[in-house]
Amino acid sequence: MKKPGGFSQYYSRISLVALTIVAASCSTQFVDDLPNPDVVKAKYVPMNACESPEGKPFFPDDWQKKIWIEKTVKAMRGGQGVRGKAELSEFMRLNRRQVVQKLLNDPFFADTVLDFNMYFLGSKLGAVRNKDGSFSNEVIGFPSAVASAQNTVKNGDYLQLLKLHQPSFILPLGEVTADKEDPNEVGKSQQEIRRVRIKEYRARMQKLLDWVQANPNDWDGFCKKFTDGKQDPNGPLQGLGLHFYLSFDLFFDPDFFGKLYNGCFDGKPENRNFAILDALKAAQAKSELHIKNIMEFEPPAYFPATVDQIRKIDMKDLGASSKYRQTMFTFPAKVTLTNSSTNYNRKRASYILKRFFCDDLTPINVESPGDHGQKKHGDDPSCFACHYKLDPMAGFFKDQGSFFTPADLEKDELFFDDGAKVKYSNYEKEWLETGSKDRKWRIGYIRAAGESKHNEYGENLDDLFRIIGEAPEVRQCLVRRVFQYFNTEDQILDAGYLDYLTQQFNTIAKKKNSSVAFKSVVGSVVLGCTFAQTDPVADRCYDSAPGVDSKGSPPCKVNFLLQKNCVTCHNVVSDENPLDLTKWISMPDGSSSFHHVDATGKQYSRNQTFEMISDRLSSPDPELRMPKHRYMTPGDLNELYTWSNSVLKQAAKEARK
Amino acid sequence: MKPLKLMALGLLVSSVAAAEVAAPMAGFRGFVETDQTVNQRLLRSPKTSLGTYVGEGTKDFDTALLELMGVYKSTGLTTGYQNAQPNGVNLLLWYLVFSGFSEDFGKLCEDSSLLNDETLTLAKPLCAWPAASARTEENLEALWLQVMRYDAPIEEYQAWRDFFLGPEFEKVSHQELLQSASFAIFMNPYFLLRK
Numbered sequence: 001m002k003k004p005g006g007f008s009q010y011y012s013r014i015s016l017v018a019l020t021i022v023a024a025s026c027s028t029q030f031v032d033d034l035p036n037p038d039v040v041k042a043k044y045v046p047m048n049a050c051e052s053p054e055g056k057p058f059f060p061d062d063w064q065k066k067i068w069i070e071k072t073v074k075a076m077r078g079g080q081g082v083r084g085k086a087e088l089s090e091f092m093r094l095n096r097r098q099v100v101q102k103l104l105n106d107p108f109f110a111d112t113v114l115d116f117n118m119y120f121l122g123s124k125l126g127a128v129r130n131k132d133g134s135f136s137n138e139v140i141g142f143p144s145a146v147a148s149a150q151n152t153v154k155n156g157d158y159l160q161l162l163k164l165h166q167p168s169f170i171l172p173l174g175e176v177t178a179d180k181e182d183p184n185e186v187g188k189s190q191q192e193i194r195r196v197r198i199k200e201y202r203a204r205m206q207k208l209l210d211w212v213q214a215n216p217n218d219w220d221g222f223c224k225k226f227t228d229g230k231q232d233p234n235g236p237l238q239g240l241g242l243h244f245y246l247s248f249d250l251f252f253d254p255d256f257f258g259k260l261y262n263g264c265f266d267g268k269p270e271n272r273n274f275a276i277l278d279a280l281k282a283a284q285a286k287s288e289l290h291i292k293n294i295m296e297f298e299p300p301a302y303f304p305a306t307v308d309q310i311r312k313i314d315m316k317d318l319g320a321s322s323k324y325r326q327t328m329f330t331f332p333a334k335v336t337l338t339n340s341s342t343n344y345n346r347k348r349a350s351y352i353l354k355r356f357f358c359d360d361l362t363p364i365n366v367e368s369p370g371d372h373g374q375k376k377h378g379d380d381p382s383c384f385a386c387h388y389k390l391d392p393m394a395g396f397f398k399d400q401g402s403f404f405t406p407a408d409l410e411k412d413e414l415f416f417d418d419g420a421k422v423k424y425s426n427y428e429k430e431w432l433e434t435g436s437k438d439r440k441w442r443i444g445y446i447r448a449a450g451e452s453k454h455n456e457y458g459e460n461l462d463d464l465f466r467i468i469g470e471a472p473e474v475r476q477c478l479v480r481r482v483f484q485y486f487n488t489e490d491q492i493l494d495a496g497y498l499d500y501l502t503q504q505f506n507t508i509a510k511k512k513n514s515s516v517a518f519k520s521v522v523g524s525v526v527l528g529c530t531f532a533q534t535d536p537v538a539d540r541c542y543d544s545a546p547g548v549d550s551k552g553s554p555p556c557k558v559n560f561l562l563q564k565n566c567v568t569c570h571n572v573v574s575d576e577n578p579l580d581l582t583k584w585i586s587m588p589d590g591s592s593s594f595h596h597v598d599a600t601g602k603q604y605s606r607n608q609t610f611e612m613i614s615d616r617l618s619s620p621d622p623e624l625r626m627p628k629h630r631y632m633t634p635g636d637l638n639e640l641y642t643w644s645n646s647v648l649k650q651a652a653k654e655a656r657k
Numbered sequence: 658m659k660p661l662k663l664m665a666l667g668l669l670v671s672s673v674a675a676a677e678v679a680a681p682m683a684g685f686r687g688f689v690e691t692d693q694t695v696n697q698r699l700l701r702s703p704k705t706s707l708g709t710y711v712g713e714g715t716k717d718f719d720t721a722l723l724e725l726m727g728v729y730k731s732t733g734l735t736t737g738y739q740n741a742q743p744n745g746v747n748l749l750l751w752y753l754v755f756s757g758f759s760e761d762f763g764k765l766c767e768d769s770s771l772l773n774d775e776t777l778t779l780a781k782p783l784c785a786w787p788a789a790s791a792r793t794e795e796n797l798e799a800l801w802l803q804v805m806r807y808d809a810p811i812e813e814y815q816a817w818r819d820f821f822l823g824p825e826f827e828k829v830s831h832q833e834l835l836q837s838a839s840f841a842i843f844m845n846p847y848f849l850l851r852k
Contacts, residue, residue: 061811063807063810063811064810064811066807067807067808067809067810069807070806070807070808071808079690079693080697081694081697081698081806082806082807084775124729124738125689125729126687126688126689126690126728126729127689127690127693131692131693131696131703131704131706132703132704133703488684488851489738534810534847
């Protein structure tokens with residue numbers, strides 16, 4: 001292809017640009033005379049940040065500093081870039097650390113926290129705000145994300161994100177569309193349409209009450225009117241703009257209209273054992289309360305400009321009963337994390353492992369069913385590779401049926417989302433512990449199938465979220481996601497650096513609080529060398545823990561894991577130990593591998609070495625499995641095993657060429 | 658000529674850049690982010706959507722095409738960033754979006770309803786193109802920074818500026834200049850791709 005005109009030089013410059021930026025990576029002398037003493041005390045920005053040799057400027061020129069500022073501001077202000085020349089000049093006067101600290105205190109940093117929280121929970125949006133500046137309604141489906149972001153602004157408990165019980169949040173009432181067939185609504189403003197509907201609700205309710213007073217026990221007649229779209233008082237109420245994430249459960253609450261709907265649903269006498277009039281009057285009272293309180297959230301009077309202005313709502317004020325349950329398992333979870341009569345909560349378990357533990361359930365046949373096998377699908381060795389942790393995790397949800405509706409213990413039944421029904425007392429036996437007398441249930445977070453001392457057990461969702469709140473794997477997962485969020489998911493992360501950042505988070509969370517700890521990690525990541533790249537190479541580690549010299553070491557992705565789990569023994573080649581995992585050497589064919597020799601002292605090929613490593617990592621025989629008679633976390637094991645296999649795949653690919 | 662040629666240039670740039678690295682990781686910023694960026698920087702009304710340039714919002718297309726342009730697609734709790742890797746289809750969609758939008762952008766001297774005041778103020782001097790008074794580095798830099806801000810290295814700007822100050826655009830109308838110059842920025846990998 002002919003390169004046209006003046007652009008020919010353009011191409012050759014591109015690579016130079018990338019190289020310049022990589023080479024320039026990192027510095028500025030951090031200063032401690034910062035404007036906000038609280039920020040300094042909080043040590044948001046630790047000293048492992050990307051720095052260049054002493055005396056050299058971090059940015060070769062102003063333009064490159066502006067690139068970093070634009071990227072950083074956008075990343076830390078929920079997608080909003082620098083606001084004009086004046087603000088850019090203001091940022092240019094600051095060093096990188098000051099820029100980050102200023103942004104950590106910006107009210108719009110909460111947008112970033114909220115967006116990140118949504119990402120952590122597996123529901124990242126394109127943007128948390130709509131183009132008119134309003135918040136996306138999706139966010140109220142994730143109250144833990146909102147609560148945590150609000151807490152972060154106030155340096156409160158960021159880890160509210162990991163808690164089960166959450167408040168409800170409400171956004172401005174949504175747009176209502178005029179009914180084209182209703183002359184009372186056509187051509188009216190939003191506010192007017194809502195008032196027309198309130199009037200319509202009251203008229204319908206009064207008409208129905210009058211009819212029920214005259215026909216107190218006529219269920220069939222009542223139901224005909226109550227479920228008729230033109231007479232149902234509930235209809236206009238649902239048309240006021242309350243988002244369905246909040247309204248979905250609300251109107252079916254037994255103390256609202258739920259009892260009456262239930263009575264009309266299938267005509268069973270046990271569902272009609274109350275007076276219609278009493279229930280209707282109760283629903284009327286709830287409706288009036290609902291109207292009174294909901295109108296407080298009518299726009300434009302209510303229009304939260306920042307995350308901390310998103311208001312909490314007590315669902316009881318909108319008509320919910322005291323039995324109304326609001327947890328992190330709100331509407332989006334209910335429709336997504338379904339439970340079927342064959343799945344038995346494993347979808348829910350997979351979600352928890354993936355999002356909170358960063359465990360993608362990579363199947364590694366290292367765990368053996370041993371004596372715990374119960375002749376089920378999950379006991380087949382190849383299936384057991386995932387099911388040993390998936391099934392016990394699923395048990396935490398055993399009481400949650402379709403749409404997270406609790407099992408009906410009185411009727412001894414539980415409904416699935418596929419419409420099937422099960423006898424609950426039989427169903428829960430799926431998780432009865434048969435291999436140990438120490439506990440009743442085989443429910444827990446399983447790190448090692450045969451070694452219960454490493455595992456965390458429980459019975460229900462409260463136990464699960466207690467474990468999530470305490471497990472080191474979750475904190476590490478959170479920190480990993482921060483790195484991925486600000487960089488990209490496919491950017492390699494040095495396990496040692498991850499460990500370092502996690503320790504930083506834990507230390508600051510203990511000394512100060514989790515919000516300061518979170519900000520500290522964010523600060524580190526955006527000041528890191530990876531974030532400073534304009535064209536990062538995905539399989540290169542740009543950041544490492546302080547004091548680490550990676551020259552001649554195995555690839556950064558696994559080096560730390562090998563140090564942590566393997567090199568106590570495999571640190572030098574000897575008669576007893578043919579493999580040195582500290583030496584990453586060049587092979588005659590141009591590839592790289594570990595120093596690994598056979599009995600005659602001859603170096604094994606890369607394929608031979610990695611086949612042996614994979615076998616040893618995944619052997620069910622404790623005498624062969626590495627690390628021998630030692631515990632390695634599932635995360636470390638996954639990482640090493642996956643990497644080892646990827647090397648083999650790469651070798652096979654190269655051999656085919 | 659210009660849009661296709663300029664897009665080809667942009668693609669070649671990205672392929673050269675990709676050849677430099679072992680495992681390039683750039684993907685599209687995605688429709689939502691790019692649409693918001695264009696809105697924040699250039700547009701008068703937040704209700705304007707780039708999607709209209711591929712028929713989004715009409716009954717024939719609705720939102721399906723936009724999903725091909727890089728989106729976080731959420732089905733409740735299983736979000737994934739989809740269609741971010743450039744391919745023939747999504748690149749064609751971006752081409753359609755920005756060839757249409759830059760055509761409207763090129764009309765800014767005659768119709769000021771689309772763009773915000775700041776953009777109009779900065780771009781207006783280019784309405785005198787090809788007069789010598791308009792063909793200045795200063796005017797082009799103002800346009801570049803208004804659209805790209807500092808998302809790209811200076812070399813990108815310099816190459817773009819030199820190209821449009823060169824002989825190929827010496828005698829074209831202001832409309833063609835604005836259309837081609839803005840299109841070249843929109844299709845630049847630093848504008849479209851996440852780095």
